[in-house]
Amino acid sequence: MPRLKSYLSIVAAVLVLGQAVTAQAVELPDFTVLVEQASPAVVNISTTQKLPDRKVSNQQMPDLEGLPPMLREFFERGMPQPRSPRGGGGGQREAQSLGSGFIISPDGYILTNNHVIADADEILVRLADRSELKAKLVGTDPRSDVALLKIEGNNLPVLKLGKSQDLKAGQWVVAIGSPFGFDHTVTQGIVSAIGRSLPNENYVPFIQTDVPINPGNSGGPLFNLAGEVVGINSQIYTRSGGFMGVSFAIPIDVAMDVSNQLKAGGKVSRGWLGVVIQEVNKDLAESFGLDKPAGALVAQIQDGGPAAKGGLQVGDVILSMNGQPIVMSADLPHLVGALKAGGKANLEVIREGKRRNVELAVGAIPEEGQELDALGNKSGVERSSNRLGIAVVELTDEQKKSFDLQSGVVIKEVQNGPAALIGLQPGDVITHLNNQAINSTKEFTDIAKALPKNRSVSMRVLRQGRASFITFKLAE
Known part of the structure; x- marks a missing residue:
């Protein structure tokens, strides 16, 4: 009888476990309704690009003979396919690409x-019914990787748009x-x-997910369980060329702001401070008297830019903007870029160990390619050695004007010592x-002579027009 009771207990436990597993399986999401409702508004996008005229010969194509069939097919599919003009003969070629997109309005606006x-x-x-329509490019924004297209149509199926700001890590997405x-x-x-x-x-x-994304998925929608678009699938992290478990989507809040601006004026306006910032690591936090690594360290300020006009200073650590905390330095461009030119930015900063507020008006971001002027490598005449193992010289008036600096010293020579170890x-x-x-x-020599030992010390260095703070420690 005890043995029978033992068997019955085991059977009961197995049944309970089976019920728990079944209940858990039932709780897994079912995406069928979502897919049925959303698929008609998801489109396939193909493009053709005319390449310069030149004779196409077999010698110009990579030799794929000898490769395994699957590898040969992979490389052939990835190469631009040349097409001869109608009527035969060689000459102009066309390269094709493939992607995805989705309809956001009944009259045919498409995001990709x-x-x-x-x-x-x-x-x-190409629509869900396999009909094909030529699309007009309304506008594009390379900085956010968003483009707005338009096709002719009425009462087209559209997708519901959600709020990417409500997303949380761990939520299901499709x-x-x-x-x-x-x-x-x-997927x-x-x-x-x-x-x-x-x-x-x-x-x-970006929204990071583990949704399988591969070539051709780019521009397609990312949904929450309510069937609302929360992002545009954009990039993957890969070492193989294929999906490796990490993919990135543009938040739909960002994409729609870009879309609305493109639709209204054909271009996108973003806020800009005119600063170069860097991450605050543990050593920098210690050198600036912070309790923990946080914020964005101002390493360089554009002369005449919004930050300079508003009183921001090199060495300020920005802790928040308009009440939004800056945990990582990358948080600042996200917040500033969301503002329009002329918008107000209230910055909480640490300056010389004290908290203070700096309020300024953001400017419009310059066109791509317009960067801070590079610094030259001219040398002065006065020379000074110090315990850091470097020889420095004064900046001449000409150099100050050329470098757009009021003060500083130029490294003439790097000897064996701490400076060489930190890469100066x-x-x-x-x-x-x-x-x-x-x-x-x-002044440099006097400050260097009084540097503390076994404590993080910061130094601001400009190299080729880019400024950054570095830290080091002097041993006993």
Whole structure:
């Protein structure tokens, strides 16, 4: 009898476990209704770009013989396919690309990525019923990688737009697009992180997901479980060329702001402070008297720019803007870029160890390519050595004018010592040491002589027109 009771207990436990697993499975989301309702408004986008005339010969194409069939097919699919003009003969070629998009208005406005349609001579949109229409490019914004297209139509299916600002890490999301040309492919995953910054992408707080995204998905919608678009699938992180578990989407709040501006005026206006900022790490936080690493450190200020006019100073650590905390330095461009030219920015900063507020009017961001002037590598005449292991010289009046500086010293020579270890080079301009402005070689030497030991010390260095703060420690 005890053995029978034991068996019955095991059976009961298995049944309870089975019920728990079944209940858990039932709770998993079902995407069928979402896909049925949303798919008609998701489109396939193909482009054609005319390439310069030249003779096309087999010798100009890579030799793919000997490769395994799957690899050969992969490379052939990725290469621009040449087309001869009608009537035969060689000459002009056409390169084609493929992507996705989605309809946001019944009269035919479509959102996609800028990189999907960049440099296209012809844009074709294929709808869910497989009809094809030529699209007009209304406007594009390379900085956010958003493009707005227009096709002719009435009462077209549209997608519901959500609020990306309400997203949280861990929420389910769904993507619909055309990876490798397979129309209306559905993939799912979760939000991995929000507000993610990517290199060279300063104005988009990306949504990071683990939704499988591949070539052809670009420009397609990312949905929440309510069937609302919360993002535009844009990029993946990969070392293989294919999906590796990390993908990024442009928040729909950002995309719609860009879309509305493109529709109204054909271009996008963004706020701009005219500063170069950098991350505050543990050592910099210690050198500036902060309790923990946070904020955006102002390393350089554009002369005559909004920050200079508003009283911001090099060495200020910006902790918040208009009440929004700056945890990582990349948070600042996201917030500033969302403002229009003339908008007010109330900055809370740490300056010389004290908190203060700086209010200024943001300007309009310059056209791409307009950067701070580069610094030259001219040398002065006065020379001074110091315990850092470098020889510095005064800036001449001509150099100050050329470099657009009021003070600082130029490194003439780097010897063995701390400076060599932290990567300083001849021609670097040092403007601040230990949070103090440098006005002469004597002042530099005096400050260097009094530097504390075994504590993080900051130094502001300009190299080729770019300024940054670096930290180091002097041993006993």
